[in-house]
Amino acid sequence: MVKQKIVLRFPPNVVEQPIIYMMIKDFDLMVNILRADINPRKEGRLMMEVNGENADYQKAMAWLKEQGLIITNLEQQIIWREDRCTHCGACTVICPTRALYFERPSMNVRFDQDKCIVCELCLRACPARAMETPIDNTLFR
């Protein structure tokens, strides 16, 4: 079994295809959508958790690439720059999934990537700008 969090980037010509339907029906995968930003005739982005047999998962990924989708790991979407973090904790009450949290009693800020759903609220809520994303999000807005 495979359990993987991925990000799919759709080129404009694929946006209107029923990609998720195909993933479920043809490849027998369980798909849990975490966040979607898809607009007709524009580039789109879809973040999801995918569960299924390894062989099915590999076939689905190959098929998605054939369709022109770009696949990346969700873990690489939000980066905690610990060297820039001052451990103030401002992010801990903004993060909706507690991926960013206070370790008590030390009161050090910690980042649990498994819980991150890439909502990006932390990016601007962090006064020291210690949270970064490698993608230029303006492309998707």
Next chain:
Amino acid sequence: MKVNRSIEEINAKIKKGKAVVLTAEEVTDLVEQKGSTEAAASVDVVTTGTFGPMCSSGVFLNVGHSSPRIKLTEAYLNGVPAYAGIAAVDLYLGATALPAADPANRNYPGEFLYGGGHVIEDLVSGKEVRFEGFSYGTDCYPRRKVDTTIRLDEINEATLFNPRNAYQNYNVAVNKGKKTIYTYMGVLKPNLGNAYYSTAGQLSPLFNDPYLKTIGLGTRIFLGGGIGYIAWHGTQHNPSAARTDNGIPRDPAGTLALIGDLKQMNARWLRGLSFLGYGATLQVGLGIPIPILNEEIMKYCAVRDEEIIAPVMDYYKDYPNLKGGNLGYVNYAELKSGLINLQGQKIPTASLSSYAGAREIALILKEWIGSGRFLLTEPSAQLPSAEDNIVLKSMPRKDPEKREDE
């Protein structure tokens, strides 16, 4: 008093490497177990710390004379304006200053990615900073324009001078409104969705000497990773604010003006910050040693988070409109737990001041004193305290259009 110790005696022990130094966090258990008299007999110094956003901060710079000379009337460091209304090449760069080209809140909420605090961080990091200056030209200062780069070690002086730091207690900010607001106390969600606080609680300097009995003019301190001094009481110093039975002010009270040489500080403890929708500022690390002169001082240093309360203030309407009063009080143990109970509602909390940073500063100062590198100072003068009956003033409301006979 059963214990009586002078700063001179403490310094003699520091020089011999025999002073007993504990942080304000470490000392609480000792006092609880042994009582303040016995604890005072065994401890010489307690160190404190805080590492939070402090807008009332900035740096005096002397950038050296150009050839030909210029008497600066306008100056910019990486585009951020510095005050040039003093002598020819003397400037003051404030932590919240923004470049004229900053979009500010035109695209609300603005990001404020680079301001005075960031310039200070760049300078102290040793980075090259673009320096532009303008003037009208005089016979003795003929030049009208300079455009060059400067680095901290290339200029004469850089003196950090912060008119108001180390606030003794501070508001807990919440939002009673129906929309998210963007404040200097962070992003506040509507309907009391979250709360932000901003002190180091039991580690914070002025909670450990609440009546300023040892902290005074000229006290040597940890400032921005280097050595600094207390220059004066801070602006809006309000030591006569109401206090609890243990002497701790219930509301924002005492403040300190701090001074130090930027050249021996470091960027670990001076950080440019960007507050969404509000502006740029500087996160300042500071630590103050408290000499344990007697058991009374020891007792103050034993204060715990649960004994310190702070007022919860609405930043949707009450704070912007300078309304008095608050929504109630909570203590720092509750605030640090991540959840407070206010009027029957559970509100998630987080801080803007780094408690982990505060602890690290107290430990660094402890190491400096323990290893004999840092001696304590006798204050040159006391700062105004509770008995001085200072009343905080708001801006006078006068209508210049109105004549007296109207």
